[in-house]
Amino acid sequence: MARSSIFMLLLVAAVLQISVGVRAQGTNTFDWDFQVRGDAICTNLATGVTIDNHPPYAMNTAGFSDSHRNIISYDTDDIYALGFEKLSSDPSASFALSIYKWFPSDSSARPSVFQAKGLTGIVATVDEGATFRILRTGSLELRASDGSLAWTTGTESAGATRMEFDLDEGNLILYNKSGAKVWESRLNNGSR
Numbered sequence: 001m002a003r004s005s006i007f008m009l010l011l012v013a014a015v016l017q018i019s020v021g022v023r024a025q026g027t028n029t030f031d032w033d034f035q036v037r038g039d040a041i042c043t044n045l046a047t048g049v050t051i052d053n054h055p056p057y058a059m060n061t062a063g064f065s066d067s068h069r070n071i072i073s074y075d076t077d078d079i080y081a082l083g084f085e086k087l088s089s090d091p092s093a094s095f096a097l098s099i100y101k102w103f104p105s106d107s108s109a110r111p112s113v114f115q116a117k118g119l120t121g122i123v124a125t126v127d128e129g130a131t132f133r134i135l136r137t138g139s140l141e142l143r144a145s146d147g148s149l150a151w152t153t154g155t156e157s158a159g160a161t162r163m164e165f166d167l168d169e170g171n172l173i174l175y176n177k178s179g180a181k182v183w184e185s186r187l188n189n190g191s192r
């Protein structure tokens with residue numbers, strides 16, 4: 001009896017855990033259909049990232065810290081988040097577009113596994129008030145607060161129709177209509 005009660009508790013816990021994971025469809029993946037959604041503008045603020053035209057499900061449910069301002073994150077420890085990463089503690093410090101493991105239980109992050117870099121291999125940096133743009137054209141852009149372009153995937157003409165962020169693998173992927181990968185952060189730092 002006791003044993004089956006414990007089993008039921010574990011089962012309920014597992015189901016609850018899964019329902020957290022599927023908040024944005026799939027198992028800890030965040031999906032974005034370029035054809036369905038308009039442009040999304042995600043702004044880097046000290047109070048956290050604001051998102052214009054966000055989807056019906058939340059994009060950044062796991063909070064943020066001054067050094068890591070999450071754009072896409074879930075409230076589960078030890079899975080990846082995409083966000084603006086402050087590169088030094090200097091109040092006027094610059095930020096990178098980064099992927100890192102995030103721990104909402106204490107708002108901490110592990111060292112980044114990805115930082116968007118230009119063709120020269122140098123990390124693209126932006127300021128507070130900068131924007132990460134998910135554009136209907138099928139490309140992603142990082143712009144400083146004055147609107148100047150710091151980094152882009154350069155995929156406008158690549159036919160990307162869907163974006164996926166895999167929170168288990170820490171990979172941001174663009175797919176075309178036939179499901180082929182057009183760009184992925186794991187293999188590509190993008191281009192300026």
Ligand SMILES: *[C@@H]1O[C@H](CO)[C@@H](O)[C@H](O)[C@H]1NC(C)=O
Nearest residue numbers: 158159176177178179180181
């Ligand atoms: C998607 O990309 C693959 C690989 O480059 C290509 O063979 C295919 O034709 C593309 N599909 C579309 C609809 O553009």
